[in-house]
Amino acid sequence: MSKFNDLVKNRPKWQIITAAVGAVFVALLVIGAVFGDKKEPESTASESAITATSSAAPTSSTPATTTTPESTTAETEGPTMPAVVGKNLKETQGQLEAAGLTIETVDATGKGRSVFQPNNWKVTGQSIREGDPINKGDTVTLEVLKDGEKPGAAEPKVPKSEPEAPKPKFDDETYAASVRQSILDGAGLTSFTEACGQGIDWICYIADVSASTDSIVIVTVQISEKDKAFGARVARSVYNFAGGDHPNLEWVQVNNASGNVIANDRFR
Numbered sequence: 001m002s003k004f005n006d007l008v009k010n011r012p013k014w015q016i017i018t019a020a021v022g023a024v025f026v027a028l029l030v031i032g033a034v035f036g037d038k039k040e041p042e043s044t045a046s047e048s049a050i051t052a053t054s055s056a057a058p059t060s061s062t063p064a065t066t067t068t069p070e071s072t073t074a075e076t077e078g079p080t081m082p083a084v085v086g087k088n089l090k091e092t093q094g095q096l097e098a099a100g101l102t103i104e105t106v107d108a109t110g111k112g113r114s115v116f117q118p119n120n121w122k123v124t125g126q127s128i129r130e131g132d133p134i135n136k137g138d139t140v141t142l143e144v145l146k147d148g149e150k151p152g153a154a155e156p157k158v159p160k161s162e163p164e165a166p167k168p169k170f171d172d173e174t175y176a177a178s179v180r181q182s183i184l185d186g187a188g189l190t191s192f193t194e195a196c197g198q199g200i201d202w203i204c205y206i207a208d209v210s211a212s213t214d215s216i217v218i219v220t221v222q223i224s225e226k227d228k229a230f231g232a233r234v235a236r237s238v239y240n241f242a243g244g245d246h247p248n249l250e251w252v253q254v255n256n257a258s259g260n261v262i263a264n265d266r267f268r
Contacts, residue, residue: 003196081140083130089121089144100136108143108151115144124151176211179242179249183209186241207257209238218242220255221262231262239267 125143
């Protein structure tokens with residue numbers, strides 16, 4: 001030991017300082033190597049934790065992957081029929097025409113009325129149900145009513161009355177023969193010519209009696225003159241003799257042999 005001390009005393013100071021610094025440096029290296037080896041397991045544990053976290057990450061992102069197709073499906077769905085019952089017809093027409101639909105209207109009362117002022121009508125029914133898919137060009141039929149009306153308020157149909165039995169056809173020849181007979185019976189004669197020898201000239205001159213209806217009788221007399229006074233006397237006499245048997249008789253027309261009307265008198 002004394003030799004070591006002597007050796008140290010005899011050495012220069014810079015050698016002693018250099019040796020001390022070297023010893024400290026070596027000591028630091030040794031300490032670093034020892035503590036560095038002890039931290040390796042901690043690093044390995046950290047790496048394992050990171051690996052575990054990375055493997056768990058896909059599980060948490062799974063819902064996002066499944067929701068993406070659903071949103072895409074919703075976006076690709078086509079238009080559907082809206083609910084229009086109870087809405088104003090004019091507004092409904094604008095909404096459906098914008099969707100490319102063709103619109104037809106039907107009067108819900110059953111009267112078959114046409115719509116001229118759609119703003120005064122409302123929708124009471126639709127042929128395409130709410131939510132059903134629609135395409136451009138589709139036709140939708142809307143049942144409509146005027147504001148304040150109720151469905152099925154059509155006027156009741158009045159039952160048709162049974163047709164009247166057809167009246168029998170007027171038999172002009174039979175009617176005219178009946179008038180002639182009434183004239184003869186009234187005068188007590190069997191023929192018109194029989195009256196000539198008895199001074200009943202107006203009957204003697206009767207050539208024919210005809211009828212167009214049961215209210216008009218036409219008498220033709222055998223005179224060529226337009227003697228209206230004589231014609232009036234014949235008309236009055238015919239009515240007096242035949243009117244009682246023929247209640248519908250109103251007019252007596254008298255024509256002369258030339259076809260000229262010399263009397264046309266109404267008695268009822």
